[in-house]
Amino acid sequence: MNTSSPYQTLENLFRETALIGEAMSVLHWDMAVMMPNGGFEARGEQLAALKVIEHSKAVDPKIGDLLDQAEETALSDLNEWQKANLTEMRRGYVHATALDADLVEAHSKACSNCESIWREAKKESDFNTVLPALQEVLDLSIQVGEAKAEKLGLSLYNALLDQYEPDGRAEEIAPIFEDYAVFLPEFLPQVIEKQSQHGQKTLAKGPFSVDIQRQITKKFAETVGFDFDAGRLDESAHPFSTGHRGDQRITVRYEKDTFGPGLMAVLHECGHAMYEKGLPKEWSLQPVGESRGMAIHESQSLIVEMQACRSREFYQWAAPVLQEAFGQTEGFGIDELHRDAIWVEPGFIRVDADEVTYPAHVILRFQLEQALLNGDMKLTDLPSAWNEGMEKLLGITPPNHALGCMQDIHWFDGAWGYFPTYTLGAMSAAQLFLAANEEKPEIKTEISKGNFAPLMSWLGENIHQKASRYSSQELMKQATGRALDPTAFKNHLTTRYLG
Template sequence: MNAYKKLMSHTRETVALKQVLGRLNWDQETVMPRGAAPQRAEELAALEKVLHARRTDPQVAEWLAEVTPKDAVADAQVYQIRRSHERATKVPADLSAEIARVTSLSQGIWAEARARDDFAAFAPTLGEVLNLRRQEADALAQGDDRYDALLDDYEPGESAANLTGMFAAMRPRLVALREKILGSETTAPAVHGPFNEPLQMELAEACARAFGYDFDFGRLDKAVHPFTSGQGQDSRITTRTSPDEPFGCFYSTIHEVGHGCYEQNVSAEYLLTPLGEGVSMGVHESQSRIYENQLGRGRAFTGWLHGRCQSAFGDMGLDGPDSFYAAVNAVNPGYIRTEADEVHYNLHILLRFDLEQALIRGDLEVADLEDAWNARFKADFGVAVDKASNGVLQDVHWPVGLFGYFPTYSLGNVYAGCLFEALKADVPEWETALARGDASPATDWLRAKIQTHGALYRPREVIEKATGKPISVDPLLTYLEEKFSDLYNL
């Protein structure tokens, strides 16, 4: 076997083991008995040690030194393996395993504290997670910026400085649009329940199928915080339900379907290789956000969904498809990021982006986090946080150590705006089909342009190849201004 074949054989086994670790995490968040948490933490730590040893194996360095890629695919495989190897060798094995152990335990402690609205009960654990991630950031950064070192895990090649500039360009137009909407005399209708939760799950599955999610290679379950797990032939999604409001269930599902379909639709040629997954979380979020918002919250699809909801729940207090569309897209300064309207969503992300930079860089400590969150939320949204589950405890990301992840949501929105502009020009029948509950003209375009390539291209490269244009915030902001000016008669 030549160096490339040896390298790929070793890597396939590593990727397969990584999928096993992901399945353990999925099980923990969906069906694992509560009492199993301490044992599961040890299992995850043990498996992380095995993975770390494989990624840092000296033979990998030898093969990388010898390998001569023969084509663009092999070159991309080697690039991804080298990147993983170089990052892994900077982090001590014991630290990597400890992060896996502590973040596994942290998740259950967070869920209990969230249920009790008790940040103080969770703060010591979060402090432990933060300390470990700071250590990891120092190991990776080697004197450079801590936060950028962690961000690179989720969005390779990006920097906080670049994203700060992008978000600064977005904020004035978002705030201006928000102020116009909140000052408008037009108000969105509200739905009236209760809404049977098993029926919500049936409709959630119908939405998933409408957007092309393949249940032969996936499944839909419930979790405290919706997420997607796995890739290739086993890509699973989750959602949540509330008896008072069904849209959170439907649109969390469609959002996760965007992630799940990305993983299901990567070329089978790349299965269990470094190219066999989404290239970055920003590109991943571009898929989940365009599925959820530009497609799922558009007038065409909400017309189809209205008919199904009417059959399941009656009139819901609404007087027709237009009223349903307005309710789905209601703008209000709510507490919860995952339920936020498209106008407020990025303001939620900017809050988290700024706070987590301060945490990682040591400018903010866990003891002061809840007060900092509440003050920032009041300044940005004009509403005082009423309880911790509506504030600092609402997201699972920091409890499980995902510092550097949050800005990829807004970057994904920007990417989605660029993609939607190109999709509309290339696929004239997308809206007519969506009105029938058939997203395939739009999702087939996304599959061909983005999803099938997996990690073959760099993040910005795959978006620019798909659109034929440089990345810009303008398509997203123009889309939002046009949509909500129409909805609110601005």
């Protein structure tokens, strides 16, 4: 190809922008893991400045001209990957040009400020302290949504959702969630009755040394395939995965009285990291080489955590490892650990929820953020609306805001429209895991031996290596033979919990 062609020039420009994004990911990681509290103000300014530079590059008028020129000759000049890259470039350009630099800077600073206030206010369950900062983030997020909605020809909410789930639409998600909201009230009591017939939750007795937990989580991460020569495992208030080429970073939060949440969090984040690691190297720093939306991303973490590592097969391997590490066998039998891993019980915290009740947490957030963004509800009413929603969906009421509307970082950090991708990811994971096992029946047997290679190779071939060449729905069709079908998720739950 002509190295000075419009398309090649675009590749060079998008590469520069992607490099800035990689630098920001490290600064965000440092802010959550290493940075002292006194650094929040300066870090907010640093990130805002880089965001403005990134945005100025992304909206350079010559990109629009180059896109027009490249699209005119795409059919004759470009291969299929390049055509897909051009499509993703156009998508990114439309999103970027919808916003002016002042709004980008204001939104970035407001999010950094609100996040820092939230971290302290959450400790005291003090919603009123963070309310003004959250109101500013909400107001600016609405401005971002309105600007993008006009440019994309979408509703405000769909414009924000499109940032995280390309082509995702609330009107298509709502029926899926409504169907589950109808399914859950009848299914949940059956599950709780069935599990009561097999004894109570075991919960091996702690306390559990944090140092030993660190050793165990490292071993489990390596077992899944996490490469510590090209990654790190650290600690943060909220587990997450980030990083870039050759530098994947995951975090965990340990608790002395229980090891399960920390262990599962690491396995979950490994799923994210393995996806990023598996993206095609030849397309790194290009839009087509990025992960395909957050629903697919979440499916990759949940295939590892929920589908594979909460299976009985997994504990055939894990039980002896845990027994040896903690030096005890009581509560560490295969059946006991498996029972604990799939124990179903309505709770207040989304990240600790079982896979049966988890969608209810997402459905609540999906409903509330639409109401807030559309002006149907005031932010001051969020705590009471949250509590009412939890009571309606799960029959429980949070005793304080830290266990209620303040528990997640997402809204306080400006990620409005993100939450639906979690449950879409869970449903995708069930469908993908079923297809993987149909094609490779040895997957579960190998997991019982601590060998994740068959599963990860299938995911690599069917999801990771395809990056953003196809839409989420097309990826699902190619991998499973059909678009996302929530029936697979309900069948999985019925088999695991009532079978």
